[in-house]
Amino acid sequence: MPNQRSGDSFNTTVTQPLFFIPHGAGPCFFMDWQPSNMWHKMADFLRSIPGRLPQSPKAILLISAHWQASEFRLTASKQPELIYDYYGFPEHTYQLTYQAVGAPSLAKRISNLLTDAGLNNELDTSRGFDHGVFVPLKLMFPDADIPVLQLSLRNDLDPAAHLQAGKAIAALRNEGVLMIGSGMSFHNMRGYGDDNFTAPSEVFDQWLSNTVSATADERNAGLSNWSQAPAALKSHQLGEEEHLIPLMVVAGAAGNDQGTKVYSQQVLKTQISAFQFG
Secondary structure, eight states: OOOOOTTSSOOOOSOOOEEEEEOOSTTGGGOSOOGGGTTHHHHHHHHHGGGGSSSOOSEEEEEEEEEEESSEEEEOOSSOOBOOOOOSOOGGGGSOOOOOOOOHHHHHHHHHHHHHTTOOEEEESSOOBOHHHHHHHHHHSTTOOSOEEEEEEETTOOHHHHHHHHHHTGGGGGGTEEEEEEEOSOOOTTTTTOGGGHHHHHHHHHHHHHHHTSOHHHHHHHHHTGGGSTTHHHHSOTTOOTTTTHHHHHHHHTTTOOEEEEEEEEETTEEEEEEEEO
16 A cells, blocks of 8 residues: 555555547647548547546546646646637637546645655646646546646656656555646657658657657666657757656656557657557
């Protein structure tokens, strides 16, 4: 049984897996037009996630690419609002709803775990859920009946620090908490739709798949030095790699569980994948 602060944790249950998922482009899954059905396969994968779990989660922790702060921050309100942080989409996509309650007590527990690991952090009672949270959750858990909270990235995007954060909160897996990193395995805006980026995206995707499936020590060493990987800087421009960093948190929480590619598709002429640990 994991160490728990009295009165400040969930009961022990089966171990939940961890996921690194693509969240698509803005509200792409909820638009009236779908060129060549490009987002349908990704949407089907996201909808499949509840069926991959040993039981329904007691809470969901999302690490989204779209929240960065000087130190780790956690949503801590009882009912976070939605942040429509996408631009130029149809009006109806700014009326999307997702009324999941927050998880303030779990936020405090996570804050304690991060602090114990020497990682500065703050609770944020005003921050809402960005589209990296509510858009995929509307597909995965459309009833919005599971408490949700969000963990920010750190501005420095230091892979080692995010791996450390994941390791610090790994015990939550045994308490019924589903942890999901929400980003994109390829995210170079200059490369989408460009034939010149197809081969580099495939090369980086293969490296990422091999690295995630390696032993914990090899995986964490590789992810810590991701920018040295083949075609890495064509897949994520240095300084703009926020869509890859959520993977570090879930990989850090995975312990000795090896990762597996559970979805892969060419979208906008680039290879996009998702990974599961456990």
